[in-house]
Amino acid sequence: MSIELHTNDGRISITNEVIATIAGGAAIECYGIVGMASKSQIRDGIAEILRKENFSRGVVVRQEDNHLHIDMYIIVSYGTKISEVAHNVQSQVIYNLNQSLGLDIDSVNIYIQGVRVAKD
């Protein structure tokens, strides 16, 4: 699936993968996030921290009649105010997608899949 934009000079199509990568990139720069988790964690019951090169697997882009929704599966650091971190991710993802792709996102849903306690 991809998003299509029509301009005077032609058509631009952006695949969901691109959107997921940009959203993931924005999220991991966000303070308090220690990783992205695979959305399919239910299978093995343990939130698996994804490697950098495939963190887009923790992002699901959904299109519902011209509305864009993003689900993000994240792992946060223990001892942070998690609600605020999640909120920061939302605004950062929306801002970054708007800046780089000019897309308006209708919702960014955050699924906190794990809390990691930092080692001393």
Next chain:
Amino acid sequence: MTVQTLDAKTFIQMVLAGARHLKNNADKIDALNVFPVPDGDTGTNMNLSMTSGANEVKKIANDDVSEVAQAFANGLLMGARGNSGVILSQIFRGFAKGIDNKKHLNANDLATAFDSGVKTAYKAVMKPVEGTILTVAHDAANQAVKVANREKDIVRMMEQVLQEAKSSLKRTPDLLPVLKEVGVVDSGGQGLVTIYEGFLAALKGEALPEEENEDITMDDMISAEHHKLAQDFMNTDDIEYGYCTEFMVKFEQDKLADHPFDETAFRDELSEHGDSLLVVASDDLVKVHIHAEYPGDVLTIGQRYGSLINMKIENMREQHTAIVGKEMEKRPKETKAAYGIVTVATGSGLKSLFESLGATVVIKGGQTMNPSTKDIAEAIEKANAQNIFVLPNNKNIVMAAEQAADIADANVAVVPTQTIPQGISALLAFHPDRNLQENKDMMDNAKMQVKSGQVTYAVRDTTIDGMTIEKGHFMGIADGKIKATHQDKMETARALLADMITEDDELLTILQGEETSDSEVKQLVDHVEKTYDDVEVEIHRGNQPIYAYIFSVE
């Protein structure tokens, strides 16, 4: 003055001074906010986080620095707002961890605490972005560790830590390109420097005289907040419980033996004596706030458990009468004007030009320094009129202006002017005898009749609108599009005017920039008069920064 050990009392003062200093500077920090999301709220968020931390610290009655730091960290965590707030909470969580179980701190301990704070803060992020509050905290902590090796005086150490924090802050634009582009330092980093400034001031004892004041204002704010409703909806006679009573009880062991303290039972008992009850208890103190009709009874109950301290009893009926009286006095005097105009400009000349044309409030701002929604909302309030026009004069400010219009009480119409010349034209079209809609239509129309041009210099190499522009060269911009570029200012101005002026145009207004000399302007005027026969030239000294010239052609 040398300080070799830092005790809990001093540390509390440091935290409070840091919070107060941050609060005073929150607006300035908001203005710097461009990263990660340029929404202009860093100062506000950090202030809210810090206030929450400081409030926890105020509740502490303990001699251990570690306890104070722990309370501070908890308060920050609970109140963390925004990215910078979350980071701040982590820095001080690590800080508190670094001084576990210490009663006092020497210079070495403090350095360890700073270092531990930074280490913890970096652990909570997968991909730290440098050139932010993290970098400033990191550089400052490194300096602390380095200095603590030879310096035993905490004041001198903190001086050097602050100095390094400041230089680190100055370097943030080199690390984070978006900061450089906009020409600001990192807002979160600025916030941290501000807090450290407060720390140092308290260490030196410079801010201490104001300390008591702050306590009162904080309390007053809380009281004012919950008394406000009463004033709006009540008659003085309707106040059932007449005395706002606040006190603390310091527990005494022999009294506790007779009357063991149970917070819930204590609260229940007090609640029968009044309303607006707040009870906060710790191991050796309980703080009470209540509105009661017989404050003496309440104090007696408290006295069963220990001795009373910090008592404050106020007669709310008296206060209410005074406030209502004041309101009565104030209101008839301040008859609101029919119209007010709020606009945005930078430069002393532009400000007085707009004022002379009838603007009620001119907000300082423009390119690279957009006023926030809050600034505009405050200006609307200040204009104090029934109908208010907002002329943002910059396309990046239009949205903030519209948001401000939404939340304002008055009738507010935004005329979305995108440039200073559009703002001037719109203002000239305003007529107080017409109604709001007619005026808005006229102003909307007027702003379209004028062509706006600006001459400024490029901050970096770039290619826009098919033109290659080198850093340091001048660009001529007509209504948002770059039309001319040249290394010479005069050449750029001429080329821009050649693009803008057509046969139908009659008037060129030149707004002279801060850094533009009179002789340059004269040269340009000579050129225009020679080249364009039918065009009259008008010159105003706008003293605007960034733009050497602003042209208005109509």
